[in-house]
Amino acid sequence: xxxxxxxxxxxxxxxxxxxxxxxxxxxxxxxxxxxxxxxxxxxxxxxxxxxxxxxxxxxxxxxxxxxxxxxxxxxxxxxxxxxxxxxxxxxxxxxxxxxxxxxxxxxxxxxxxxxxxxxxxxxxxxxxxxxxxxxxxxxxxxxxxxxxxxxxxxxxxxxxxxxxxxxxxxxxxxxxxxxxxxxxxxxxxxxxxxxxxxxxxxxxxxxxxxxxxxxxxxxxxxxxxxxxxxxxxxxxxxxxxxxxxxxxxxxxxxxxxx
Amino acid sequence: xxxxxxxxxxxxxxxxxxxxxxxxxxxxxxxxxxxxxxxxxxxxxxxxxxxxxxxxxxxxxxxxxxxxxxxxxxxxxxxxxxxxxxxxxxxxxxxxxxxxxxxxxxxxxxxxxxxxxxxxxxxxxxxxxxxxxxxxxxxxxxxxxxxxxxxxxxxxxxxxxxxxxxxxxxxxxxxxxxxxxxxxxxxxxxxxxxxxxxxxxxxxxxxxxxxxxxxxxxxxxxxxxxxxxxxxxxxxxxxxxxxxxxxxxxxxxxxxxxxxxxxxxxxxxxxxxxxxxxxxxxxxxxxxxxxxxxxxxxxxxxxxxxxxxxxxxxxxxxxxxxxxxxxxxxxxxxx
Amino acid sequence: xxxxxxxxxxxxxxxxxxxxxxxxxxxxxxxxxxxxxxxxxxxxxxxxxxxxxxxxxxxxxxxxxxxxxxxxxxxxxxxxxxxxxxxxxxxxxxxxxxxxxxxxxxxxxxxxxxxxxxxxxxxxxxxxxxxxxxxxxxxxxxxxxxxxxxxxxxxxxxxxxxxxxxxxxxxxxxxxxxxxxxxxxxxxxxxxxxxxxxxxxxxxxxxxxxxxxxxxxxxxxxxxxxxxxxxxxxxxxxxxxxxxxxxxxxxxxxxxxxxxxxxxxxxxxxxxxxxxxxxxxxxxxxxxxxxxxxxxxxxxxxxxxxxxxxxxxxxxxxxxxxx
Numbered sequence: 006x007x008x009x010x011x012x013x014x015x016x017x018x019x020x021x022x023x024x025x026x027x028x029x030x031x032x033x034x035x036x037x038x039x040x041x042x043x044x045x046x047x048x049x050x051x052x053x054x055x056x057x058x059x060x061x062x063x064x065x066x067x068x069x070x071x072x073x074x075x076x077x078x079x080x081x082x083x084x085x086x087x088x089x090x091x092x093x094x095x096x097x098x099x100x101x102x103x104x105x106x107x108x109x110x111x112x113x114x115x116x117x118x119x120x121x122x123x124x125x126x127x128x129x130x131x132x133x134x135x136x137x138x139x140x141x142x143x144x145x146x147x148x149x150x151x152x153x154x155x156x157x158x159x160x161x162x163x164x165x166x167x168x169x170x171x172x173x174x175x176x177x178x179x180x181x182x183x184x185x186x187x188x189x190x191x192x193x194x195x196x197x198x199x200x201x202x203x204x205x206x207x208x209x210x211x212x213x214x215x216x217x218x219x220x221x222x223x224x225x226x227x228x229x230x231x232x233x234x235x236x237x238x239x240x241x242x243x244x245x246x247x248x249x250x251x252x253x254x255x256x257x258x259x260x261x262x263x
Numbered sequence: 264x265x266x267x268x269x270x271x272x273x274x275x276x277x278x279x280x281x282x283x284x285x286x287x288x289x290x291x292x293x294x295x296x297x298x299x300x301x302x303x304x305x306x307x308x309x310x311x312x313x314x315x316x317x318x319x320x321x322x323x324x325x326x327x328x329x330x331x332x333x334x335x336x337x338x339x340x341x342x343x344x345x346x347x348x349x350x351x352x353x354x355x356x357x358x359x360x361x362x363x364x365x366x367x368x369x370x371x372x373x374x375x376x377x378x379x380x381x382x383x384x385x386x387x388x389x390x391x392x393x394x395x396x397x398x399x400x401x402x403x404x405x406x407x408x409x410x411x412x413x414x415x416x417x418x419x420x421x422x423x424x425x426x427x428x429x430x431x432x433x434x435x436x437x438x439x440x441x442x443x444x445x446x447x448x449x450x451x452x453x454x455x456x457x458x459x460x461x462x463x464x465x466x467x468x469x470x471x472x473x474x475x476x477x478x479x480x481x482x483x484x485x486x487x488x489x490x491x492x493x494x495x496x497x498x499x500x501x502x503x504x505x506x507x508x509x510x511x512x513x514x515x516x517x518x519x520x521x522x523x524x525x526x527x528x529x530x531x532x533x534x535x536x537x538x539x540x541x542x543x544x545x546x547x548x549x550x551x552x553x554x555x556x557x558x559x560x561x562x563x564x565x566x567x568x569x570x571x572x573x574x575x576x577x578x579x580x581x582x583x584x585x586x587x588x589x590x591x592x593x594x595x596x597x598x
Numbered sequence: 599x600x601x602x603x604x605x606x607x608x609x610x611x612x613x614x615x616x617x618x619x620x621x622x623x624x625x626x627x628x629x630x631x632x633x634x635x636x637x638x639x640x641x642x643x644x645x646x647x648x649x650x651x652x653x654x655x656x657x658x659x660x661x662x663x664x665x666x667x668x669x670x671x672x673x674x675x676x677x678x679x680x681x682x683x684x685x686x687x688x689x690x691x692x693x694x695x696x697x698x699x700x701x702x703x704x705x706x707x708x709x710x711x712x713x714x715x716x717x718x719x720x721x722x723x724x725x726x727x728x729x730x731x732x733x734x735x736x737x738x739x740x741x742x743x744x745x746x747x748x749x750x751x752x753x754x755x756x757x758x759x760x761x762x763x764x765x766x767x768x769x770x771x772x773x774x775x776x777x778x779x780x781x782x783x784x785x786x787x788x789x790x791x792x793x794x795x796x797x798x799x800x801x802x803x804x805x806x807x808x809x810x811x812x813x814x815x816x817x818x819x820x821x822x823x824x825x826x827x828x829x830x831x832x833x834x835x836x837x838x839x840x841x842x843x844x845x846x847x848x849x850x851x852x853x854x855x856x857x858x859x860x861x862x863x864x865x866x867x868x869x870x871x872x873x874x875x876x877x878x879x880x881x882x883x884x885x886x887x888x889x890x891x892x893x894x895x896x897x898x899x900x901x902x903x904x905x906x907x908x909x910x911x912x913x914x915x916x917x918x919x920x921x
Binding site for chain 2: 806807808809810812833836841842843844845846847849850852863876877878879880881882
Binding site for chain 2: 052055056057077078079080081082085086088091092093094095096097098101102105106108109111113114115161
């Protein structure tokens with residue numbers, strides 16, 4: 006597995022520039038969090054990296070090869086995106102949903118994927134979603150559905166997993182579950198880049214951060230050294246101080262209004 | 264799950280074949296089974312004694328092409344409906360959403376009332392295609408093509424075509440020519456002879472069968488455009504291609520039989536209830552089920568009030584509308 | 599003023615064989631007043647005529663032609679929805695008639711003519727989007743009259759007979775204070791002279807329709823005309839005036855004779871082309887032997903030309919070489 010190097014990505018919508026000349030490195034097999042205030046361009050950047058949003062300029066290198074230059078299906082075999090608030094009305098079962106992730110590996114008309122069953126079962130197991138294999142996805146809770154969607158992404162057998170606000174709308178326990186899941190995924194060697202709204206989660210669990218403000222990179226690098234109180238004050242407009250979580254021993258970012 | 268799929272497929276194929284054979288033996292004229300078989304075998308080249316010319320004509324020139332056309336049109340409309348529902352991401356979509364049936368009606372009614380009925384299928388098809396072009400052009404104008412824009416554009420084009428159709432009828436319909444028009448607008452297989460079989464058959468073979476293999480692409484849209492793009496699907500061109508193919512298939516069917524309603528809407532639903540929403544299984548099964556349904560609906564249309572005939576669109580509406588309402592109620596309870 | 603009742607002749611189109619030519623008695627003088635108010639119950643509405651109408655809007659050929667037959671042509675101030683040209687002997691009288699519309703007229707164009715009677719061969723003319731509702735017209739002093747054989751709203755009509763047609767002629771004549779008997783006697787004489795066919799032949803009365811034919815059924819003018827000519831209608835047991843009938847039933851019945859209704863919008867030639875091009879109907883004995891009889895559309899509805907139609911059909915059938 007290799008690191009991902011994002012270089013000079015710019016996304017425009019009409020007159021507005023949503024992502025402005027963004028570049029950063031996502032270390033291989035690590036959890037990189039994209040953080041920033043609302044409207045900073047985190048979602049847009051992720052979608053541009055996935056090749057879903059049209060980038061006016063920029064490249065996404067993996068092993069020296071530009072992923073954006075690949076044909077769609079080839080790119081979908083290397084990169085998987087779990088979009089924000091993904092939802093469907095169809096009464097698909099958990100395995101149906103995960104099987105969708107095999108689509109880039111199948112032939113044009115479907116089929117030609119002999120190991121599908123095994124890969125699907127494996128993805129469900131890795132995300133702890135085996136119990137939902139035969140359940141209707143529209144009946145699952147937010148956290149349960151998120152597991153299934155991440156399993157779908159894993160079924161694509163990607164080297165890079167992009168997550169857009171994976172902890173949104175989830176209650177506390179589910180949020181922590183997702184974070185644990187991300188850590189398991191990176192432990193298996195997949196590079197994870199996730200847009201995280203909640204700074205404390207990013208601070209506690211991410212290996213590296215990219216701080217976006219108004220479409221530009223304000224700072225990027227390993228988490229604790231990059232998220233200095235000064236930077237946080239500038240970008241987020243709050244006071245901050247690093248400490249330790251007494252329950253877990255992990256770094257904890259304490260915040261207060263100015 | 265897989266075994267169930269094959270069992271259901273086998274049952275439906277058998278049911279379709281049996282339905283066609285049974286329907287050919289049913290009709291206003293009481294023709295003995297032996298004569299029916301002899302007529303068909305005779306035309307296929309077997310050395311059998313053919314029944315008298317009129318009975319032979321009834322079986323071979325009236326009933327058989329009509330029943331086969333019913334199967335083909337039912338299959339085509341069901342495929343179109345299933346695809347529309349997936350592309351538009353709305354289970355209440357039907358193949359006529361893009362103004363297709365209104366455009367075809369305008370073309371058909373115009374030539375019916377001008378008295379040049381022999382070009383009817385051509386005019387109807389041309390009308391459908393023009394309506395589709397208008398809808399897609401309208402949907403594109405001023406923004407990216409999204410499902411809801413396309414549907415709204417289709418509504419606009421349908422309304423316009425419908426108004427023009429009404430105008431044409433009102434302006435030129437004399438005497439009882441409105442009956443022909445009404446029969447076409449409601450959908451009828453009464454005029455289906457061997458040329459209709461050819462048109463519907465070619466459309467189903469050339470457009471419909473390839474569409475049966477679009478299940479993987481359609482399934483990719485389950486979570487929306489972003490999801491589909493993330494799975495490596497070219498969203499815009501896939502959507503255009505599928506919509507255009509569906510329109511061609513629907514246009515061909517409508518040109519042969521008028522705008523028969525409720526098949527594209529209800530048959531995919533009914534099949535989904537049995538085998539789930541996955542399009543790979545749904546498309547072929549819906550095609551089979553649609554064919555069976557229309558064969559029987561048409562048989563009913565031509566025999567229920569023997570010797571009078573109803574346009575088959577009335578039967579499909581009478582059966583389809585309550586089924587549709589039941590499905591709607593069911594959804595509400597589940598949601 | 600006298601109008602001549604020339605022999606009624608159907609416009610010859612295809613295989614029309616001979617017309618019955620009855621000598622025409624002169625009409626009597628036409629009074630415009632006298633005799634007190636005449637009240638009729640017409641299609642569920644009681645209509646009172648204090649005097650004979652002097653300005654009539656006639657809708658549909660059957661109405662126009664009955665007025666011409668009764669010599670009332672000069673009282674027609676406007677016509678609408680004519681189904682075909684009037685027969686030759688009235689062509690001169692008809693030439694001067696003012697056509698309001700080739701289709702249903704709207705109320706304003708009717709009112710503009712200041713009629714005192716609107717006489718229609720179809721009940722649907724008296725709707726708000728056509729000539730106007732009957733009570734609205736009556737409030738404006740305009741009487742309305744629907745041809746009784748076309749009245750649907752008061753329930754199903756009994757099977758049509760010539761007595762019924764003659765009663766209608768008499769009722770209209772009474773409204774106009776004229777003597778109907780010359781016309782009725784001429785029609786009766788012509789009727790009595792018809793020799794119905796005795797060979798037990800069957801017939802199809804094909805009015806219109808391509809996919810699903812619209813044919814004369816058991817209770818209307820087509821049935822009456824066919825019966826009078828001695829033919830058995832294949833749709834005789836259907837309790838309707840006209841009905842839609844499947845091709846299969848027609849092919850199965852294999853009628854000996856096909857009566858084709860000829861109209862501008864659906865000519866007899868069109869129908870013959872359809873019958874011959876469809877492989878199923880091409881094998882009908884009537885098609886193979888070209889046993890067609892053409893009737894102009896107006897003559898196919900109940901009215902003054904019904905006797906003529908029956909006579910023409912009887913004469914044509916007599917020419918057919920059948921056992």
